Amino acid sequence: MPKLLLVDDESIICHSFRRVFSTPEVEVITAGTVAEGxxxxxxxxxxxxxLDLQLPDGSGLELFERVRAADPKRPVVFLTAHGTMETTIEAMKRGAFDYLTKPLDLEHMSGLLGRAFEAARLMHEPAALPDDPVGDRIIGHSQVMREMGKLIGRIAPQDANVLIVxxxxTGKELVARALYSHSRRSDRPFLAINCAAxxxxxxxxxxxxxxQGAFTGxxxxxxxxxxxxxxxxxxLDEIGDMPLAAQAKMLRLLQDQTFERIGGNQPVATRVRVLAATNQNLEQLIADGRFRNDLYYRLKVVTIRVPALRDRRADVPELAHHFLFRYAREAVRDIRGxxxxxxxxxxxxxxxxxxRELQNTVRAAAYQSTGGVILPDDLPAFSSPGTAPATPAALPPTTFDLVGTIEAMLRDGGKNVYGRVVGRVERELLTRALRLTHGHQAQxxxxLGISRATLRYKLREMGIVLDRVVAEHDDPTDA
Structure with a gap:
């Protein structure tokens, strides 16, 4: 179970953290001094x-330095009161994950902690190559995957920039994590930024x-x-969605290993290794004037192409069983294959x-199956190859019973009912909004009241394919 440590001498903040952030999935621990922390x-x-910066027996920076010396990859979020901002900035330069000022906005803190736990997972759960049994494996023994694994092994120890397409x-983030896990920088931080989100x-x-004062707010x-x-x-995930102004600063950073903060005129040095990933055709974006040609060649010192699943069908059985055993445990089901x-x-x-689509399909089958083996009837109605299945993971049914869904999930014995219900409702909402607008993402x-980048990100995460949504909307049988 993930653990959150709060070091703060204010009892009301400790109480608020325990009340808000203690869940069946997260354990909250509190301390009031540097020594106890x-x-x-x-x-x-x-x-x-x-970590609060001002504690009864010393500065939070003292504890921060000890934590960093023991484990430089553990995310530390600072709390600061008025008048300590320069100290906080110094801590950020030394590697703190972020800082917040008091009084706390617990909703903002919730989002920040979610990102911090994800960063901790990415840094401490290594991604392993196909034949390595340790860590979160890149699964597949097809020839194309073996060749990709060899390339990762050759490139990982180097400091070259890598473009993952x-x-x-297809698993581009897992490839990036494998590059990090097998690099000489694996004992240092790893951060992932989705430019589209x-x-x-x-x-x-x-x-x-x-x-300060660089722009309004x-x-x-x-x-x-x-x-x-x-x-x-x-x-830098979804690098093709990076605005042109940011691309210009990225180019200078890659060329000179320096950059300037917005509104600043002092260069800041950096030695970060940059990995970039995209599912877009960057050459076409360059032709359309939406991506810089010079940045493209700076990023693609080495290019790793992650194959589509249809190009490595031999890996489907291994992947399917991997996901099945994971979700059978999650659903507390005895499913053997x-x-x-x-x-x-x-x-x-x-x-x-x-x-991702295979993963969602197997997960749905694991929850819906009533026997010890997944049968064809537990799967969506596949037709000919290339025809999309009408699965809950790809396209929800026309009628949606929210109360019935909640009752079924509460009764089935599975875990994380809250997350599953929210995900199901969110999928239904996004799909119906796209049907109503005939697939027009801007509309x-x-x-929905969300940005287009957020919508695109959620569609990718949920495995929702836009052309399927539109096709379902245009189906004359759709009431």
């Missing part, structure tokens, strides 16, 4: 630490930071991800959503 670090091994859902106006600030200096990452590794007919259906299908994002 260090004892908790040594005894409980927390995944994320939230492949369709959505950040509003365009905030991309530069998120990456490079800003000075910049009431304090902010240290960006490049500065936070130090001499670690930074993954697939029938030969069910496995043949999975292997013949083209999987336009790639590994759908306006209707």
């Amino acid at each position: 260090w004892r908790r670090v040594e005894r409980d091994r927390p995944d994320v630490i939230v 492949g369709e959505s859902g 950040i509003p365009e106006a905030l991309v530069e600030s998120e990456l490079f930071g800003h000075e 910049a009431d304090r200096r902010r240290v960006g991800k490049f500065e936070q990452c130090g001499d670690g590794t930074l993954l 697939f029938s030969p007919e069910a496995l043949e259906r999975l292997q013949r299908f083209d999987w336009p959503g790639n590994v 759908a994002s306006d209707l």
Whole structure:
């Protein structure tokens, strides 16, 4: 179970953290002094630490330095009161994950802690190559995957920038984590930034930071991800969605190993290794004037192409069993495998959503199956190869009973009912909004009140294929 350590001498903050953030999935531990905080670090091994700068027996910076010396990859979030901002900025330069000012906005803290736990997972759960049994493996023994594994092994120990390309859902982030895990920087931070999920106006600030007063709302200096990452590794996912202004700053950073915060005129040095990933055709974006040609060649010192699942069908059985055993445990079901007919259906299908779509399909089958083996009837109605299945993971049914769904999930004995219900409702909402707008993403994002980048990110994460949604909407049988 992930652990959160809060070191703060204010009892009301400790109480609020325990009340808000203690869940069946997260254990909250508190301490009130530097000495007690260090004892908790040594005894409980927390995944994320939230640390007040001013404590009764010393500065939080003292504890921070001891934590960094013991484990430089553990995310530490600082709390600061008015008048201590310069100290906090210094801590950020030394590698703190982020900082917040008091009084706390617990909703903002919740989102920040989610990112911190994800960063801790990415840094401490290594991604292993196909034949390595340790860590979160890249699964597959087909020839194309073996060749990709060899390339990762050759490139990982070097400091060269790497461009990872492949369709959505193929596992580009796992490749980036493997490069990091097998590199000489594996004992230093690893941060992943999704350029498509950040509003365009905030991309530069998120990456490079800003000075106080640099723009409306910049009431304090902010240290960006490049500065936070130090001499670690930074993954820029969906690099094709990076605005042109940020691309220009990226080019200078890669050329000179320096950058300036927004509104600043002092160069900041960096030794970050940059990995970039995209599912877009960057050459076409260059032709359209949406991506810089010079940045493209700076990023692609080495290019790793992650194959689509339809190009490595021999790996489908191994992947399917890997996901099945994971979700059978999650659902507390005794499922031992697939029938030969069910496995043949999975292997013949083209999987336009790639590994992520296969994962979602197997998960749905694990929850819906009533026996010890996944049968063809437990799977969606596959037709000919290349025809999309109408699965809950790809396209929800026309009628949706929210109360019935909640009752069924509460009764089935599985875990994380809250996350599963929210995910199911979110999938239903996004799909119906896209049907209503005939697949027009800008109209759908306006209707939902979210940015287009956020909509695209959620569609990718859920494995929702847009052309399927539109086709279902145009189906005359759809009431």
